Amino acid sequence: MAADLATMLGIYVYALYALAAYSFTYRDNSFFKFAEHTYVATSIAYNAAVAYGTIRFTAVEPILTGKDFTFLIPLLVGALFIFFFSKKYFWLYRFPIAVIAGTGFGLAMSGTISAQFMAQILATIPPQLKLYVVHPTLGFQGMDTLNNWLIIIMTIGTLAYFFFSIPPETALGKTARTLGIVGRWTMMIAFGSAFGNTVMTRMNLFIGVYKNLLRDWTSFIGFTVLILVVATLEGQRAKKAEQKA
C-alpha cells in the first residue's frame, strides 16, 4: 500500500513538473519558474553531494588513515578556489584553474593528435578512402563509391572556403573561390543536418515525457487545466499592470 502511494505520488510530482516546464510554450508563469528553480537547485545539490562523497573517499580517508599523505597537495590546491570571493587574494584562485586547464589540455592533446587529427585526415585520403568500392560478395557498391568521392570533394571545398592566403584576382584564387562555393554548400548541408537531428532529439524527449504523462489521465488533465488557468490570470494581471504604467 505504501509502495502504491509512493508510486502515485511520484507520478503526480512528475506530471506537475513536466507540465510546469512545458507551460512556458503557452506563456511565462510562476509554475514554470518554480519548476526551473527546483531543477537547478536539485542538480546542484546532487552534484555537491556526489563531489563530497568522492573527495571524502578518494582523498580525505587515505590521509586520515595514514595510507597516503600525498593527497594533501591536491586538497590544498583545490581549497584555493575559495579565493575567488576575495578581491585581495584573487590571484591565488588562478593556481587551481591553471592546474585543471594544464592537465586537461595536456591529456586531451596527447590523444587528440592520433585519434582525432591524424585519423580524421587519413580517412579522407586514398588508399584508406577507396575511390572504387567493391564488396567481396555483393560486387561494386555505387552508393559507397559516390559517398567516398563526396567526402573528398566536400573536404577540399570546405578547406578552400577558409583559405584566404591567395589573392582572389589570380587564377589560383579564382579556383579556390569556386571550390569555396562547394564548401559553403557543404557546411550549410551539415548545419541543416545538425539542426534536423536536434529537432529529432527534442521530439523524442517530448514523446518520452508525453508517454509518462498518459500513465495517469487525471493528473495530466487536472494539472494542465490548473496551470493554464493560473498562467492566463497572471498574463491578464501583467497586462493590466503594463497598461497602468
Added chain:
Amino acid sequence: MSLWKRLEAVDVRMIYLVLWILVGIPLLSPLYLPLSISPDTVKYHDAVEALPAGAVVAFGMDVSPAGYGGELGPQARATATHVLRKPVKVIFLSFWETGAPLIESVWKDPFVAALMKTKEYGKDYVNLGWIPGTETGMASFATDIWKTAEKGDYKGTKLADLPIMANVKTVNDFYMLICIETGTPGGPEYLRQWQARNPKLKMIVGSLGVSVPANMAYVASGQYISLLRGGRGATEYQRLLNIVTPADVQGADAMTMSHVVVLAFLAIGNIAYFATKKPKTSGGKA
C-alpha cells in the same frame, strides 16, 4: 489577407497544440506505421553479434537523465539485452555521476532482467558505478583499472573479490567498448584516452540525435564500427532483436508522427515565405 499571409501570422501556440494532438494519437492507440532499418543499425547489431565467447566488453553508460528518458534509455536497454545474450563478460561503468544510477534502471528492463537471471554477478557481469574525473578519469582507468576503481564496484565490493576483474587490468584487456553517450565525456574522449592506447579496441556508440552529425565522422574514418542514431536507431535495433513491446510501437509511431508534423510545418513555412516574398527592387534606396 491571403491564406499564406494568415499562415505566416499564426500564433506559435497553435503549432504546439497541433503537435500535442497529433503526437498524442499514436500514444493512445498504435498506428503500426512502417519503419525501415538503416545500414548503421544493422552494422551496430552485427558488431555485437560477432562478439567472440569470453570477450570482455566495457559498457559505458555516460548519460544524463534527460538523455536517458528520451533516446538513450531504449538504446541502452536494447544493447544490454543483445550483449547479455552473448557468452561474454560485461563491465558496466559510467564517467557521468548521473549515469551510474541509470545502469540499474537498464537492469530493470524485463528483457534484460530475464537474461540476468541466467548470469552471475561478479563473474559474468559487474557494475563499477561512477568513475570520477571525466576525461582524466578515463585516462587513469585506461592505464590502471584496479587503482582507479579502488573503491570497488557500485556496492563497494573490492575488485579482488570479483572474478570477472581478475584478468582485467588495463584498457588493453577490453575487446569492445559500447558507449551510450549524452555528451562530454563520451565517444571522442574514449577515442583519445582508450582507443589511442589500445588501437585494437572495437567501438560502437549510441548517441542522441543531436550528436549524430559530429559522431558520423568517426564512423566514416572506421574508428567507430557503427553508430546508433538517437531514438529512431533504438527503435530499429529493438526490431532487429525482436524485443518490441506495444509501448515501443506507440513510441515509434509517435516519433514518425512528430517528424511528419515538423516536415509539414517546414514545407508550409517555406511555401508561405516564397509565396508572400516581395520581388527585389533595383536602384537601392528610394
